[in-house]
Each structure stands twice: as structure tokens, then as C-alpha cells.
Amino acid sequence: MNNRVIHTPDGVRDLYGRNKKNKKILMAQLDGVFERYGYSDIETPTLEYFEVFSSDIGTTPSNELYKFFDRDGNTLVLRPDFTPSVARAVSMHFPDDAFPARLCYSGSTFVNSREYQGKLKEATQMGIELIGDGSADADAEVIAVVCDLLLTSGLKEFQVSIGEVNFFKSLAERSGLDEETVETIRRLITTKNFFGVSEVLDQANVDDAIREALEELPQLFGGAEIFNKAEKYALADQEKEAIRRLRDIHAALVDKKLDRYISYDFGSLSKYTYYTGIIFSAFTYGTGEPIARGGRYDHLLGHFGKDLPAVGVGLYFDQLTNCLQRQLIPYGADALLAGKGGNA
């Protein structure tokens, strides 16, 4: 018999038996978290027009999208991520008095990336979008949901690392460097390449105070004590505002007793242009990649004709269960059994 008939293509898989049951139950538990915070479900199609994920919205590079043509010759893609889809749907259907809207979703996402060797090309994502609320409380709420999701899954050790894109944006603007150099520096800061940033700045003519700030950025991460250090470099209003924002979020998270899961990283920048405020990633042992990623994107809905602030997060479900397995934490049905078995 031809092997191709039996095997699945690279990056997709069958799920059945115990693994499927664990997944189903854990997803239901996480859904419970969404419900507790007052989020209601939204479903968007797997296929969208290419324009929804195009480069000026900027989530996934075009060559990593699965693309098709419909009968009229339009380019369609399999969604690589939910946020632009949800933004589009909300702009299309929701009346102006529907905000703030709390929406949650779960389903498959598709990324055709070579880098994902040994990783899934069809991956389950669960997440939320809080649309129409631009406050620090909204930011803190979304981060609290992430922590709650991870704790509910059974994970005990994790870190949510929060950054603010405006801090770097403003420094870059003040530096007067051309776009290409800024992009090089952004890349070096994201990889915490301390010496690389200095090398690039050696060849550029930059104000000393800004230079010092840019050189410090890759090391500007840690607990709330990092705010004082960052303040030394924040000379423009936008930079001060970024720090004030993070302080407000921190205060809200302390109130929720979640601060021990949180750290701050001014050097965490995103190549995704749609982020306009905080960005954050959740990390744990057992994977080289974040298990959840999110941030504030106040202009994305504007692309679809409804200018509203929004903040959201996506949880990479399969990454999470991988980590749980590697950390020997039972989850889903196994966790329920272990809970009952504890007394026996």
C-alpha cells in the first residue's frame, strides 16, 4: 500500500485516545476561565482574504502563509493567527454601543514555516481580545487572564515578560537614525546582543544620552525595580508615559497578587508593526518559544474602518501541553484522575 495514504503531511497530526481526552478537558477548563472573566465566544472562518493578514497589518510574513485562489482569482489564506480576523469581524458586525467588548476564541491556526521543523504547522490557539478599552486596567486584566489560564492548566513555574513598544519607538525617533539602522538596532536589541548595538552606534552620529539608553536597552529587564533604572533614560514624554503605564499595570497586578509571575523587559520589541503599547510573552521550562503572546494594538481596528483601542492575547495550546508533559504535570483528564487518586 502506498505510504502516503496512511501518513499525515509534515507538521499536522491525528489526535485520539488519552491525548485527545486530555486536550478536550483542558480546553473546557480554559474556556471556564474565559467565562469567569466575562468573555463571550466568537467564531471566524478558517479562510480569509489575503488582505486581512497583509504586511501593513503585519502578523506573519507572507511567505509563511498558506495561500489559495478562489474562483474569482482572489487570494485566500488559512488564518495564521486570530487577532486580525477578530478585528475584521468586530469592525464588520458590532454596533458602536457594543463596546467595550470582551471576546474569546479557540481553533486551529496555520503557519507554513520552515523554521517550525518538528513543530506543528496546524496549531491550536485559544485567546481573548478586549476591544474598546484603552486603559491600563484593561492591559492588566488581559495579563491576569493569561496567568489564570496557565495556573488552571496546572503550570506552576512561568513568567510573563512585559514590554512597552513606545519606549524604543520614541528613542529611535529622537535618535534621528535612518529606518534601516533602526531596524538593525531593533533586531540586535531583541536578541539581547549588547555589543552589536554598540558596534552599530559606533558608526552612527547619535546624541550621547540616546546612545547610552539604546545600549542599555538589551539589559533593561527584571522586576519592578527596573522602572527606576529606565526612568534615568526616559527624557521624552512618550518614554515617561511608557514607564508610567507599566507602573500602573504593575500596581493592578500587585492587587491581583500576580506580581510574582511578572517581569518587565524594555528590550522586548516586536517586529509586528501593529502593536502600539504593551507587548508581552509568557515563558516556561520545556520549550524555546513563548507559550502565549499578546499586546495592545490601538490602530488595527482602524484598518477595518472602526478606530478602537484593543488589547489581546493568544495562548499556543499545543506548546502549553508540550511543556506540561515535559514538566511531568498531569493535565486534563489525567489531572482529574490524579486529583481523585490522591486520596486513594
Place this chain on the structure above:
Amino acid sequence: MRYLTIALTKGRLANKTLELFERIGVDASGALDKNTRKLVFTNEELGLRFFLAKGPDVPTYVYYGAADIGIVGRDTIIEENKKLYEVLDLGYGKCRMCVCGPASARKYLENGDTIRVATKYPNIAKDYFLGRKHQTVEIIKMNGSIELAPIVGLSEVIVDIVETGSTLRENGLEVLEEVCPLSARMVVNQVSMKMENERIADLIRRLKNELAKGI
């Protein structure tokens, strides 16, 4: 305490690195012990684990979190192009990535001819010729003795690491263009950097101070 695992590139880089670790009071000499078949050396006192791996595998170990820290040449980091934190230039293992060939091949580079390029580093070669020079080339991936390729007529030029250039000279080849400077780097897994921030930051700081003293 959780172990911090460090992947070292087999060979000279590993020797140099362990010397450096020794100088900051971290004993890992067991990792080079030829009398044992053990693959992983553990320093229980400091909670560190060391193992040796082939260069191109080091970024892979670190990327997947099997190692928290890796010591590897910049050539390998660029070629493998994994998402890693590149936190320290260790300064040793200095060399250059170059386009080399017989002097007669220089004209092909100047004219932008479509030529064949033999290399162990197809990504670096592609990025240099297509991305920076905008020259269409055919890249041939090789696994060793790259210098042979232009001599026997497999390719017009090669892209390879040049340290002193003596092998090139002995074979009638020379450096035609320099792609980038290289040296040994310390890379850190992105998750480890957050989860084990204090210990890793401390290690980086101590290594940095030691390096500042000069070798």
C-alpha cells in the same frame, strides 16, 4: 537548584572556553576528560552541566532549551539563524567569513556574472550574494575541504572561514571579498534568560569582567 546546562562547541573553542570558566572559578575540566565515556559533565557544587556538541548543533540545543547556554562561533549562529539571545562576544576564535578563489575569479564578482559558489554555509552565501551584492549565483553545499572546489573546477569561488589564509595561499587561492568578521559568542535560550535571569546574568557579568582584563 535546577541545573544550568551549557553546550560547548567541540574542539579548540571548548578548550578556550573552559580555560575562561576556570579563571572565573568554574571548574568544568571534566568535560574534556578523554578517559571517560560520559557525555555530560556535572559540577554539582555550582549546579552546572556541560556537554560537547558539533558546532551547528549547539544553536539547536539552545533553541529547544535542552541547553540554557551555548558557546559557538558567530558563523554558526548566522547560518543556523535560530531565535536566540546573543549576549557576549568572547573575543577568541577570531576569523573572517570570506569569498575566496583564484585571482582570475575576481572579474566574475565585479561583473556580476552568474557563477557557482561552493560553501559549508549556504545561508550566509545566499544572503551575501543575493541580499547584499544582488548577484545571481548557484550555491553548492559542501561538507568539508571547500578549497578543493575551485581547484578542480566545481565552482568559481568559495565562501568559507579564513583565519590566517595559509591553506588558501598553498593552493593558489586568495581572499577576494570579506563577508563579515567572526568570533566565539555566548548564546542563551530566550526562556532560560527569563526564568533563570539572576544566575545567567551573574555568569555573563563575571565572564565580561574577566574578558575586560584581557587575555
